[in-house]
Amino acid sequence: MDTLFSGPEIYKQHFNPKDYYDSYYASDKGALLGERTNIVLRNFHEIFSSGVVKGNTLIDIGAGSAIFELLSACEVFTNIIISDFLEQNLTEVKKWLTKDSNMLDWTSYVKFVCDLEGKSANLQEKEEKLRKTVKQVVKCDVLKKNPFEPLVIPPADCLISCFCLETACKDVASYCNTLKNFKDLLKPGGHIIMQSAENGTFYHVREKKFYCLTITKKEIEKAFIEAGYEIVKLEVKQRKDKSRLDIYDYHSLYCVHARKPCSL
Numbered sequence: 697m698d699t700l701f702s703g704p705e706i707y708k709q710h711f712n713p714k715d716y717y718d719s720y721y722a723s724d725k726g727a728l729l730g731e732r733t734n735i736v737l738r739n740f741h742e743i744f745s746s747g748v749v750k751g752n753t754l755i756d757i758g759a760g761s762a763i764f765e766l767l768s769a770c771e772v773f774t775n776i777i778i779s780d781f782l783e784q785n786l787t788e789v790k791k792w793l794t795k796d797s798n799m800l801d802w803t804s805y806v807k808f809v810c811d812l813e814g815k816s817a818n819l820q821e822k823e824e825k826l827r828k829t830v831k832q833v834v835k836c837d838v839l840k841k842n843p844f845e846p847l848v849i850p851p852a853d854c855l856i857s858c859f860c861l862e863t864a865c866k867d868v869a870s871y872c873n874t875l876k877n878f879k880d881l882l883k884p885g886g887h888i889i890m891q892s893a894e895n896g897t898f899y900h901v902r903e904k905k906f907y908c909l910t911i912t913k914k915e916i917e918k919a920f921i922e923a924g925y926e927i928v929k930l931e932v933k934q935r936k937d938k939s940r941l942d943i944y945d946y947h948s949l950y951c952v953h954a955r956k957p958c959s960l
């Protein structure tokens with residue numbers, strides 16, 4: 697049976713950041729340890745260490761409570777803005793930033809990225825660098841023309857988003873419209889890097905099932921072009937580890953790197 701669109705109220709009531717972390721990211725038991733997380737972190741490492749993407753400000757949209765996706769970006773950007781729709785997720789991010797005794801533990805991800813960077817001895821330094829670089833934690837709603845309303849955030853050099861649009865957008869038209877709105881958040885020539893699930897229909901956070909937009913590589917490519925971006929790279933990797941299709945049923949992971957044209 698098709699999973700019904702979750703929508704904002706379901707998220708507010710039922711998305712528990714600790715359950716999400718335990719389900720997907722916690723050491724030893726997270727269902728996305730290994731393949732998915734490694735691919736996402738390797739892609740960010742490759743892109744941000746290439747020297748091609750640079751500037752001052754980077755915005756993470758729909759970050760949830762997952763700060764680990766910024767561990768490579770903080771080597772390049774000096775001003776990182778973390779955003780999400782849910783107050784409960786932003787609270788978890790703030791706990792990590794202030795080293796609250798109940799913060800989520802991202803140490804194994806920090807180690808993974810430090811290993812990729814060849815700086816295995818510097819875990820604490822890396823964490824402190826990210827903490828110093830995050831300058832704002834703000835609420836956003838990607839379905840709004842200005843996702844940060846009532847705030848007006850100056851256009852950024854780079855925007856990243858992981859596993860968000862498929863959860864927030866009901867259909868491909870809404871996905872494309874959201875991408876169009878994101879262009880206003882970027883400077884001319886600014887970069888957008890999105891990593892997410894291709895051809896999924898749902899994901900679970902404990903017993904709660906959330907909607908996932910089923911989108912194909914062709915539709916992703918068309919949406920970025922229609923929204924007015926220049927695609928630098930669009931890569932899809934087939935899922936090899938099918939052990940937890942019961943909690944998240946995507947077929948592949950995609951990574952898009954695109955740019956807002958310089959002329960806009």
Ligand SMILES: C[S@@+](CC[C@H](N)C(=O)[O-])C[C@H]1O[C@@H](n2cnc3c(N)ncnc32)[C@H](O)[C@@H]1O
Pocket residue numbers: 707711757758759760761762765780781782785836837838839857858859860863864
């Ligand atoms: C599957 S989680 C992904 C979180 C994180 N980026 C990650 O990779 O684990 C989906 C996220 O999208 C957020 N979200 C859902 N609807 C949204 C909306 N309309 N605007 C912004 N974020 C939204 C949720 O709060 C949640 O944090």
